[in-house]
Amino acid sequence: MIGNHPRENTENILEVRDLVQTFSQPYGILDRLTGKPRKTVHAVNGVSFSIRRKEVFSLVGESGCGKSTTARTIVRLLEPRSGSIVFDGEDISAYSPTRMMHVRKKMQMIFQDPYASLNPRQRIKDIIMEPMLFHKTVAGKEEAHAEMYRLLDIVGFRPEQAERYPHQFSGGQRQRIGIARALSTNPSFIVADEPVSALDVSIQAQVLNLMMDLKDEFSLSYLFIAHDLSVVRHVTERLGIMYLGFLVEQGDRDVIFDTPLHPYTRALLAAAPTLDRERTGDPLQGDVPSPIDLPPGCPFVSRCPRRMDVCSRERPVLRKIEGRFAACHLYQ
Ligand SMILES: Nc1ncnc2c1ncn2[C@@H]1O[C@H](COP(=O)(O)OP(=O)(O)OP(=O)(O)O)[C@@H](O)[C@H]1O
Numbered sequence: 364m365i366g367n368h369p370r371e372n373t374e375n376i377l378e379v380r381d382l383v384q385t386f387s388q389p390y391g392i393l394d395r396l397t398g399k400p401r402k403t404v405h406a407v408n409g410v411s412f413s414i415r416r417k418e419v420f421s422l423v424g425e426s427g428c429g430k431s432t433t434a435r436t437i438v439r440l441l442e443p444r445s446g447s448i449v450f451d452g453e454d455i456s457a458y459s460p461t462r463m464m465h466v467r468k469k470m471q472m473i474f475q476d477p478y479a480s481l482n483p484r485q486r487i488k489d490i491i492m493e494p495m496l497f498h499k500t501v502a503g504k505e506e507a508h509a510e511m512y513r514l515l516d517i518v519g520f521r522p523e524q525a526e527r528y529p530h531q532f533s534g535g536q537r538q539r540i541g542i543a544r545a546l547s548t549n550p551s552f553i554v555a556d557e558p559v560s561a562l563d564v565s566i567q568a569q570v571l572n573l574m575m576d577l578k579d580e581f582s583l584s585y586l587f588i589a590h591d592l593s594v595v596r597h598v599t600e601r602l603g604i605m606y607l608g609f610l611v612e613q614g615d616r617d618v619i620f621d622t623p624l625h626p627y628t629r630a631l632l633a634a635a636p637t638l639d640r641e642r643t644g645d646p647l648q649g650d651v652p653s654p655i656d657l658p659p660g661c662p663f664v665s666r667c668p669r670r671m672d673v674c675s676r677e678r679p680v681l682r683k684i685e686g687r688f689a690a691c692h693l694y695q
């Protein structure tokens with residue numbers, strides 16, 4: 364039965380500590396012949412945060428800063444290089460794929476591209492029933508059918524639409540189908556990686572509001588990833604700002620949006636002015652450095668309008684300052 368999990372008493376659904384993820388750069392035959400060393404992409408560099416039960420926590424930052432890699436490592440689609448992931452009280456960092464299967468039904472993903480993420484040859488009913496039958500969260504086909512119709516109704520479809528195929532639906536409708544599929548295993552945690560970026564602006568609010576209604580109805584926690592700060596501000600309770608695989612600032616939504624401290628956060632917010640807020644800093648200049656050769660000091664040093672000598676020598680750590688955490692020498 365969906366919607367009434369036995370809940371643990373621990374406050375956090377997820378605790379991520381010092382998470383590190385790297386990739387080997389593709390190594391071609393020419394590289395081998397010339398004896399070039401294999402290079403490493405440092406995608407996630409010691410990220411720590413936690414998500415409370417029934418909370419929305421967002422990761423924001425420019426393209427390539429490691430948001431998706433962090434998310435994919437947390438749900439163990441990728442093996443973490445190091446660090447720990449505690450989900451619902453269990454340290455899943457080193458779980459085998461078999462052990463992960465039991466956890467995976469409790470942590471589901473909603474993907475960015477509602478076109479690519481639904482199998483075009485499956486009917487909607489089978490798309491939604493497949494995970495519950497696979498994870499055996501229902502007793503059999505009959506219960507799966509009943510549950511599927513219930514979920515379809517919750518995300519706003521009529522029963523007869525269950526017989527259709529994905530191509531018969533619009534982008535927003537497909538995303539709602541993806542949401543029904545995510546809910547089908549009775550999860551307590553959902554990772555939503557850019558869930559509305561591919562949708563028309565007019566449809567985005569509809570899908571976001573559905574996600575937020577479901578959060579209350581099903582007692583869900585979300586890890587929400589988006590590059591649109593107005594979307595994040597609308598849905599999130601806390602957020603972390605990532606730059607070059609590092610978390611540079613983290614805290615409650617209003618604290619971060621109203622009084623950003625890290626020069627990168629200030630620049631991000633300044634680049635996205637809203638009606639009710641004036642620009643708070645200088646927009647960003649220059650490019651993000653390569654994640655292959657990380658700078659020894661602050662990851663943001665090459666673009667920081669307030670850099671000091673110490674910034675290129677020493678890497679700042681996240682410290683509590685003025686009601687949030689920030690990693691910046693200006694405040695250490
Ligand atoms: N499979 C992979 N192999 C090699 N490098 C990768 C791989 N996946 C990601 N990367 C690199 O890791 C870094 C982080 O990528 P990631 O996709 O996590 O960023 P992101 O913040 O999700 O960006 P976007 O906003 O564009 O989705 C980037 O430099 C990217 O090129």
Ligand SMILES: [Mg+2]
Binds near residue numbers: 430431556
């Ligand atoms: Mg991404």
